[in-house]
Amino acid sequence: MGSTSVLRIKRHLVAVDIPVSAIHLPQGENLVKSFLESTPDSDTKTAIEVHADFIRYCVPQSPDIALAAFAAFNGSFCARNNIHVVVQEHSLDANQAKGVLRGYFSAWNVASARGAAPSSVPALFSDPSVSMMAIFGGQGGMDSYLDEARDLVDVYGLLLADYPAKMSAFLQRESQDPRISRCYAKGLDIARWLASPESQPDPEYLLTVPVSIPAVGFIQLMQVMIAFKTL
Numbered sequence: 001m002g003s004t005s006v007l008r009i010k011r012h013l014v015a016v017d018i019p020v021s022a023i024h025l026p027q028g029e030n031l032v033k034s035f036l037e038s039t040p041d042s043d044t045k046t047a048i049e050v051h052a053d054f055i056r057y058c059v060p061q062s063p064d065i066a067l068a069a070f071a072a073f074n075g076s077f078c079a080r081n082n083i084h085v086v087v088q089e090h091s092l093d094a095n096q097a098k099g100v101l102r103g104y105f106s107a108w109n110v111a112s113a114r115g116a117a118p119s120s121v122p123a124l125f126s127d128p129s130v131s132m133m134a135i136f137g138g139q140g141g142m143d144s145y146l147d148e149a150r151d152l153v154d155v156y157g158l159l160l161a162d163y164p165a166k167m168s169a170f171l172q173r174e175s176q177d178p179r180i181s182r183c184y185a186k187g188l189d190i191a192r193w194l195a196s197p198e199s200q201p202d203p204e205y206l207l208t209v210p211v212s213i214p215a216v217g218f219i220q221l222m223q224v225m226i227a228f229k230t231l
Contacts, residue, residue, distance in 0.1 A: 007032060007068070009054055012044060016051045018072040020065065028065045031058055048077055048090055052103025059106045067116055070107040074118060082231065101155045108230075109158050146206070149219045150194055156226050163225060164218075165191050171214050183210035190218055 007028040009016040020028050035057045045053070051073050058066035077086050083104050087097040111117040153164060168191035175181065175188040186201040188211060193200035205211060 056103040
């Protein structure tokens with residue numbers, strides 16, 4: 001087994017240490033340097049935010065360093081709790097929590113491919129006393145459900161893969177059925193609405209039953225997929 005070195009990211013009063021293989025240390029140091037140079041000097045993020053940002057920065061440039069940072073993050077912050085609990089424990093505001101989750105899950109697919117992603121078996125599959133589970137949902141009467149979907153795609157896009165595009169295409173195709181097409185005067189192109197907020201129809205149209213029921217179902221299935229892959 002090769003020797004291990006420590007990669008240090010220091011920004012103001014915040015320091016993040018990441019154990020890496022000695023062979024990857026030079027590359028890691030270069031990434032730390034370029035990462036810090038790309039970060040405004042006035043940036044005063046917490047350690048958990050800096051660590052998550054560094055993971056995301058490394059993913060497209062060095063999977064090895066990204067995985068080392070991901071493993072160190074789990075060891076430092078997620079040893080006992082799921083990442084979603086951790087962001088709550090750190091009293092992060094909505095934007096901070098979103099940034100940490102985005103950074104953390106940016107490495108999820110790489111970690112999963114190498115067997116390095118945290119995993120747990122849900123009680124439904126491991127506890128003999130659990131025989132049935134259900135999720136109860138309904139129409140909230142709000143016109144912001146597309147904002148929720150955008151947040152999910154932004155944070156968990158790699159986990160959702162091509163589901164949003166494929167499901168949107170399916171719903172759009174079904175909405176053109178002559179028996180129901182009159183209900184969709186402004187279409188049902190959810191993928192386009194998510195990618196281009198200016199293209200989404202008015203709130204009154206989004207809240208009509210034929211539009212809101214499949215759209216909310218679309219979002220709930222994203223939530224189920226995320227929960228299945230991460231809990």
